Amino acid sequence: MSEIFLHDSEQQWTDLGEGVMRKILVFNDELMLMKVRFKKGAIGALHQHPHTQISYVSAGKFRYHINGVDSILTAGDSCIIDSQLIHGCECLEEGELIDSFTPYREDFVQST
Known part of the structure; x- marks a missing residue:
């Protein structure tokens, strides 16, 4: 579990390679918030997980691509990805996502 208050400037980015970086923000056992930065052309490969995910495009x-449907999202847009749906994304213009997961991504916490 994270602290109640989190200051973005004190958190470290994790370089995931191939133009993608992740920063875990606040979380508890039920919910997680994080930022993901993408360079133009970077890919979030197709995958699935048991968590429900909401993504907000901040830039x-x-x-x-979610469950066989494609859509272009720009700053201010969002999507919800239900548990076990196959999904991924391609960054068309350098940007950042704000992602939330329920329950939290224990695998992400263990890898930091």
């Missing part, structure tokens, strides 16, 4: 332009 940039992304092509999302």
Whole structure:
């Protein structure tokens, strides 16, 4: 579990390679918030997980693929990804996502 208050400037980015970086923000056992930065052309490979995910595009332009449906999302847009749906994205213009997961991504916490 994270602290109640989190200051963005004190958190470190994790370089995931190939133009993608992640910063875990606040979380508890039920919910997690994080930032993900993408360079233009970077790919969030197709995958699935048991968590429900909401993504908010805070900057940039992304092509999302969720459960066989594609959509272009730009700053201010969002999407919800239900548990076990196959999904991924491609960054069309350098940008940043704000992602939330329920329950929290224990695998992400263990890898930091």
